[in-house]
Amino acid sequence: MMNRFFKIIFIAFLLFPLFAVAQQKQAIKSTTQYNFSEMWIWEYTDANGKMAQMAIYREPKLNYWLLTPDDAGFRETDEMTLWFLLKPNGEVLQAYQDGEKSNRKKLVKHQLHPVKKNKLPDYWKATGKSKYFGDTFSGFPTIKGLEYKVSYTKTNDKSTFYLATTKADLSMLSLFNDLNIDAKLPVRFPKDIPGNFITLSEYSVFPGSGAVRYSFRYISQTEYYIQLVRLQDSAVNIR
Structure with a gap:
């Protein structure tokens, strides 16, 4: 009887590592990979009056945007951030990275509140002029922009914009x-226009x-x- 008891204990001891590994595998709920193709x-x-570029990644199926400090142009003001993932909701x-000796990657969530707009405000006046933007070298067509003049009643500021409608939703960038x-984008897009409008150019004079x-x-x-590797306890790790 005693020998049988020891056998049961011994078998349970052998199985424990396998059980622990199984539990560890169950802790991982899902691994999500986002591919940005644009x-x-x-x-x-x-x-300083110098020309610079702001580049932003887009995942077209989900309409997600990805901002990286070096490409988007805010590395000088934000040294720790690896990226920002912007969702339409x-x-x-x-x-x-926390900057400590472990240099661990961490994740924090912010919340913005985009409001759906169906049309341009009345003070955006179309001039009837148009202009093409873009380049076809990468397989994407050029975009025809329409010119708008904007005058603000509370100030003497005057702006000229070229806009076009698009399948993308740019409200989160605005x-x-x-x-x-x-972190701040070097280009500030207008917030009072619908999200499906892309701002192709702006020239604004502020007296x-x-x-x-x-x-x-x-x-x-x-x-x-x-x-992103999401765990059962809702924690998220970054790969």
Whole structure:
């Protein structure tokens, strides 16, 4: 009887590592990989009067945007961030390294509140002029933009924009700079237009404080992906 008892204990001891491995595997709920196949590029004049580029990745199936500090142009103000993932529902995931000795990658969630707009405001006046933007070298067509003049009643600011409708939703790019974080896009898109409008160019004059000028360059094909491993306790690891 005693020998049988020891056999049961011994078998249970042998099986424990297998049980632990099985439990560990069950802890992983899913691995999600997002593949960004497009890069959208704008050219702008920086604070020093030099030309620079802002490049943003897009996942066209889910309409997700990915901002990286070096490509989007905010590395100087944000040294820890690896990327921002922008979703159409207002969710923003920020991946960063904590800067400690472990240098672990961490994730934090922000929330924006995009409001669906169906038309341009009345103070956006179409001029009837048009202009083409983009380049066909990467297989994407050029985009025909329509010119709009905007005058603001409370200020003397005057702006000229070229806009076009698109299948993409750019509302999260317009709202991103509202987040209370160090990272800021160097190009600030108008927030009072529908999300399916792309701002192809802006030239705004602000009396006493200079001007803003940027324009859309092109869309290029690319391959950029990120992986998230979600656990049962809702924790998310980054690969």
